[in-house]
Structure formats: C-alpha cells, structure tokens
Amino acid sequence: MRLKEIELRLAAIKKDVEERGAQLTAEELAKYEKEVKDLQEERTAIIQQQEQRTSLLAAIAAGEVTDANGNPTAPTVLRSIKPADGSGAEQRTAVNKYETMEYRKAFMEYVTRGVTIPKEYRQDAVSQTTDVGAVIPTNVLNQIITKLESVGNILAKVTRTAYKGGVTIPKSTVKPVATWTTQGKGSDKQKQDTSGTVTFAYHKLRCTVAVSLEVDTMAITAFENLLINNIVEAMTKALEQAIISGTGVGQPKGITAETADAGQTVETAKPAYADLIAAEGNLPVAYEKGAEWCMSKKTYMNYYGLTDSNGQPIGRINYGLAGKPEYTLLGRPVNVCDYLPSFANAENNSIVGFLFNFKDYVLNTNYAMGVKKYEDNDTDDMVTKGIMLADGKVVDTGSYVPLKKVQAV
Known part of the structure; x- marks a missing residue:
C-alpha cells in the first residue's frame, strides 16, 4: 500500500x-x-x-449524491476500470447507475416481462411525484428528448423551459422603443413592464407504451429503439394537442384557450379572402416577424381554393428540398394539424385557425420520464405506460390573431 x-x-x-x-x-x-x-x-x-x-459510498447508500455546490447529481454506482494497455491496478470510479448495461437489461426485463427492478436501482417510493415503476435509462431518455425536440412540427417551434413547478415568473407586456435624440441630449428611460406573471404547475402526462411480449427475443438496442419511437409518437401528439387546444385544467393551457388582445379577433361565417386580409391587418407590426398560421388541413384547403380579384389562388403548396409540402397563405407559413376542427365541422364561436408566433408559447418540463407496468383489471391486459410532468402557457398574446367561426347573419 x-x-x-x-x-x-x-x-x-x-x-x-x-x-x-x-x-x-x-x-x-x-x-x-x-x-x-x-x-x-x-x-x-x-x-x-x-x-x-468514504463520503461517496455513504451518500450512495443513502441515495443522496450531491455536487460541489450541494446540488443533487445523478444516482451513481462504483465501477472498476482497468487501463486499456493492461498496465497499473484497477481504478474504481463513480458512474450514473441508470447508464449501466445492468440497469438497461433490468429495465427491458421490467417492460417486457414485468420482472421487478432490483432493489439497488429503485428509489424510495415515498419521494416520488408520480407513480413511476422504473426510471427510463439515461441513454434512452436522451434519445427521446432529442426526437421530441425535432420531430414535432409544433413542438419544435415553442419555447422550452425547465422551471420548478409552482414558481411564478414575470412576463413582458410591452416592447421598448428607441428614440432619436439631438447631440448632447439623452432619451427617457423606459422601464420594462413585467406586471404580468405566469405560474407553471405540475401536470402528469401519461401514454401507453405499445411494447408487447413479442419483443422477448429482441436485442436490447432494438428494444430501446422500439420503446423510443412509441414514447416519442405518443408524447409528441399529446404535447402538441395541449399546446394548441389544451384547457389548462389538469393539462397545459393551449393557445386557443387564451383571450386575444382587443381588436385582433377575426369573425367569419364562410372562408373568404377578406378573412386573411383582416387577420393580417389585425396583426400588430411589432409581431409581424415569426407569426405563422395554424389550422386543420381541410380548413387550409378551403382557403387554398379561393382566388383573388385577378383569379389567382391565394394559397400555395410548394415542395421543399426534402420533398415535403410547404403550405403558405399570402406568403405566410401555415402549420396544418389535426388539433383544430375543420371549418365545416366546427361549432359556432369556435376557433378554426389563428396567426401566432409559437416562440411566445412556453412549454415547461424537466423531461423527467419513467414507466410503470400494471394489469388492466377490466381486460386482463398488461399495460406499460410512460409518464412525464409538463405545463405550458402563452406568455405574450400580442401575436395571437384567432379566426372565429360565427353564424351567418
């Protein structure tokens, strides 16, 4: 020694x-x-x-590992590592226990066969904020987050934060204005108005993970890819649905649940060229940049079929380099989605489309995900569900110009 x-x-x-x-x-x-x-x-x-x-071993045993600043870090285990060239003695180093191959295999067994996660990988059930049976392995979670941030047409455009639930943050209600001054003179100081606030809560999002016993013989990487695709598809759809039309009760508050600023709502009984002109006119100049249309594909096709006074169609469908359709109305991008009713099927006084800058919507989540396996007593099926906490709200309604369907007079 x-x-x-x-x-x-x-x-x-x-x-x-x-x-x-x-x-x-x-x-x-x-x-x-x-x-x-x-x-x-x-x-x-x-x-x-x-x-x-000695301190690290004691902290691991107690489940309380912190960094130099006293902040909690990822749960760790000690792992022996031999030098690649074979020289020297083994060294023991701390690694994230949810990154280890042992945990990844245990997680696969839990999802596919319901085998209980070993005790050393389980957290104290009392401290959990959700009914999570197993934490998703770190490498799988990272891939899920990356896909969530890139695949969703709407999800990729909103602002994402990770504030702690229950924290109230200020939101700006006006934009500062620059003024011209003569030499030697200053300008009036402008105070940023932060009288408005927004508070994020904890809303639990659950989705059924379609992984059956058919994957029993799969390699672990194939299983993880299947799990990632299933969770991303379900989570993306649920999050985007909430961003567009969430009620704010037990889920994020959607854009259409907000009240537009005075004079910005466009009412129409039938799709018309004048609707788009009115919407563009109601959109404040300060919010011109970045505002986009959002509506169902059927509603878009209603407007796409309209023509201007010269008989030219007002809508355009271009095909980008990737071969995907790119929809526009009067030169402004259109996000077609299934989260809004079509004009024909919409009830009176409902929102069928809107102009909005999606950066003015904040989706708050720490992407803390886990899965739980349970038996459905009604069907006797084994169900695997993914769980995450999220909330979202519009922080600036200045760019929100809703298109509301009303009864013809």
Whole structure:
C-alpha cells in the first residue's frame, strides 16, 4: 500500500538525519527536504481521496449524491476500470447507475416481462411525484428528448423551459422603443413592464407504451429503439394537442384557450379572402416577424381554393428540398394539424385557425420520464405506460390573431 511505503520512507529519512547529524552536507539536506515535502503532499492527497470515497459510498447508500455546490447529481454506482494497455491496478470510479448495461437489461426485463427492478436501482417510493415503476435509462431518455425536440412540427417551434413547478415568473407586456435624440441630449428611460406573471404547475402526462411480449427475443438496442419511437409518437401528439387546444385544467393551457388582445379577433361565417386580409391587418407590426398560421388541413384547403380579384389562388403548396409540402397563405407559413376542427365541422364561436408566433408559447418540463407496468383489471391486459410532468402557457398574446367561426347573419 502506498501510504505504508511513504511512512516507511519518512521514518528512514528521519533516522538518517538523527544519526548522521552534522555529517550531512548542505546538498544532502536540500535533497532530503525536497523528498520529504513531496512525500507529505502525496500522503495528504491519498488521505483526501480515501475520505472522498468514504463520503461517496455513504451518500450512495443513502441515495443522496450531491455536487460541489450541494446540488443533487445523478444516482451513481462504483465501477472498476482497468487501463486499456493492461498496465497499473484497477481504478474504481463513480458512474450514473441508470447508464449501466445492468440497469438497461433490468429495465427491458421490467417492460417486457414485468420482472421487478432490483432493489439497488429503485428509489424510495415515498419521494416520488408520480407513480413511476422504473426510471427510463439515461441513454434512452436522451434519445427521446432529442426526437421530441425535432420531430414535432409544433413542438419544435415553442419555447422550452425547465422551471420548478409552482414558481411564478414575470412576463413582458410591452416592447421598448428607441428614440432619436439631438447631440448632447439623452432619451427617457423606459422601464420594462413585467406586471404580468405566469405560474407553471405540475401536470402528469401519461401514454401507453405499445411494447408487447413479442419483443422477448429482441436485442436490447432494438428494444430501446422500439420503446423510443412509441414514447416519442405518443408524447409528441399529446404535447402538441395541449399546446394548441389544451384547457389548462389538469393539462397545459393551449393557445386557443387564451383571450386575444382587443381588436385582433377575426369573425367569419364562410372562408373568404377578406378573412386573411383582416387577420393580417389585425396583426400588430411589432409581431409581424415569426407569426405563422395554424389550422386543420381541410380548413387550409378551403382557403387554398379561393382566388383573388385577378383569379389567382391565394394559397400555395410548394415542395421543399426534402420533398415535403410547404403550405403558405399570402406568403405566410401555415402549420396544418389535426388539433383544430375543420371549418365545416366546427361549432359556432369556435376557433378554426389563428396567426401566432409559437416562440411566445412556453412549454415547461424537466423531461423527467419513467414507466410503470400494471394489469388492466377490466381486460386482463398488461399495460406499460410512460409518464412525464409538463405545463405550458402563452406568455405574450400580442401575436395571437384567432379566426372565429360565427353564424351567418
């Protein structure tokens, strides 16, 4: 053991100095002095490492691992690692236990066969905010987050945050204005109006994960890809539905649930070219940039079929480099979706489309996901569900110009 070697060497140096005394030359004393200093520093470093390992083991046992600032870190386990070239002794290092292959295999067994997650990988059930049976492995969760941020047409455009639930944050209601001044004179200071606030709550989003016993013989990577695709598809649809038309009760508050600023709502009994002109006119100049249309595909086709005074269609469907349709109305992008009713099927006084800058919508979630497996007592089926916490709200209604269907007079 290195500590023992250091102590023996220090004792030998001490004995030599005591026995030889004045016979030692200045050069020998300087050499001993440097060696003693180096050995003492090495001994201190080893002792500190031992104390850190002891503290880490105690924290892991208690499930309370924190960083240098006292903030919780990912749960860890110690793993022995041998140098690649075969030289030197094994070193033990802390790794995220949800990244290990052992946990990934245990997670697969839990989802496909209902095998209980080993005790060392389970958290204290009392501390959970959701009824999560198993935490999704870190590498799988990272892929889910990446896909969620890229595949959803609507989801990819909103602002995403990770505020703690229950925290109230201010929202700006006006934009500052620059003014011209003459030489030597200043301008009036403008205070940013943050009188409005928005508070995010905890809303539990659950989706059934369609993974059956047919995947029993799958390789673990194939299983994880299947799980990722299923969760992403379900979560994306649910989140986008809430962003567009969520009620705000037990789910995020959608854009159409907001009240538009005075004078910005367009009422129409029948799709007409004048609707689009009125909407463009109601959109404040300050919010021109980034505002896009959102409506069902059927509603869009109603407007696409309209023509201007010269008989030219007012809508355009272009095909980009990827070969996907790109919809526009009067040059402004249109997001076609299934989250709004078509004009023909919409009830009176309902929103059938709107202009909006999706950056003015904030989706708040920490992407903390887990899964739970249970038996449906009505059907005797084994159901696997994914769970996450999320909330969302419009933080600036300035770009919101709704298209409301009304009865013809």
